[in-house]
Amino acid sequence: MTTKDVKNEKLPTVLITGGSKGIGFELAKQFAMHGYNLVLAARSEADLKQAAGQLENEYGCGVSTYPFDLTADDSSTELHRQVIDEGIQVDVLVNNAGMGDVGPFAKSDLNRQLNMLRLNIVTLTSLTRLFLPAMIERGNGRVLNVASLAAYFAGGSNWASYVASKHYVLAFTRGMARELAGTGVKVTALCPGATPTSFAGQAGANAMPIYRWMPRLTPAKVALAGYRATMAGRTTSVPGLLNKVFALLGELPPRSIAQWVFEILSRTPSATATETRRAL
Template sequence: MTTKVMKRDSRPTALITGGSKGIGLELANQFGQHGHDLVLVARSDRDLKRAATQLHTEYGCRVDVFSVDLTAIDALAELYRQVTDNGIQVDVLVNNAGTGDVGPFAVSDINRQLDMLQLNIVSLTALTRLFLPGMIERGSGRILNIASVVAYFAGGSNWASYVASKHYVLALTRGLAKELVGTGVNVTALCPGPTATAFVNQAGAGVMRIYRWLPKVTPSEVARAGYRAAMAGQTTVVPGLLNKLFAFLGELPPRSIAQWVFGFLSRSPLVTTTDTRKAS
């Protein structure tokens, strides 16, 4: 479903998946206040309409919303078709939608695992592939992929698939950034650490040492860092000084030591597996 809030004008447009709440909504605020029109994509039509009304009222920007389940493979091409059929030129693509799965892999729900990989990896890759050629043709564009500070580690116990999926996002972003030099298109990976969003409680991640011990940044702080980095053409950005140190240590050799430290921080007294839509 698509809802158009106001007539289009010549301002640049940012498409944000998972843009109705959390980090996604804060990113929408950043782009809206800096002169962009918006396209918000999420599953809940009610949340989308509420976000669109707030953004339009506050910034006067045009907001189009598309209620889409991005875990459905056919939905990706259909979303692209609807956006282009509505005459929307996407100048900035923000791949923010994602899901987390916390708990031992062997007892995890296989359907949640597959949905997570579909959303965190396949939908992000497909939307990038669909919207990138137009940006290259126009000689300008921005792609902002939401990864995570955990992407800097070779692997993580108790959320192995999630860490692997974010590692993919970071690797894809770095590869594309090199590939697109000279095209006018920049690709950025935003890699937040623990963030004060609903994910912490909903996914049961709050019992992990990494969430209990490391300071949390706000979604608005994460969004500001992501917006600035994308507009500046940075390839990666990690909000927060301690998170920057954490990411640096994750890539130091020997990586087995970093992986052990990460495993220690990922331990919890509970054995749970919970799924939630999240922004990082």
């Protein structure tokens, strides 16, 4: 569904998954205010309509919206097909859509785990593969993959598979950045720390110390850092000074110390209560 036709505009176009809320919506604002037309893909058609209306009114940009459940099989292929059939050239791809899940893995909902891995890993990889060749052929383009500060750590209890999925995003981005050297296409991983969006509540992470103790940047500040890093062609961006320190510590040996710190920050109330009972 197209809210305002962008295919005949003489402006660059950015495609943003999960672009109707949170960091994705703030990224849409950044690109819009810098002269981009927008292609937004997200699950909720109502949220997309609301976001598109606001962006069009505030920035006068063209906005195309595509309501897709990106965890569904072949959703990436279908989104790519529809965008190409509309005659839209995607100059920047932002793989922002993602989800999390918190709690002991053995007690987790398997379908939610699989949907998370499909969205965080498979959809991101598929969309990059589908839109990248045209960028390489033109000799110009940008891909922004939204990872997480958690990607720098060796893992922690209660969200092992989520952290692993963000490890993949960071490693994939670094590998692609080297592979694409000299092509004119740059790939960036945005690795925000705790950010006040609906993500933490949906993932069940609000009670974790990392969300209660750590300073939190606004989605707008995270998006600004991501936009600047993307345009500058930097491989990674970790917004916030303290987050930068944690990212550095996460990669320094011995990584077991960083993993221990991360595990403390990732404890859930139930896990802490269990440990207290054991200590008593």
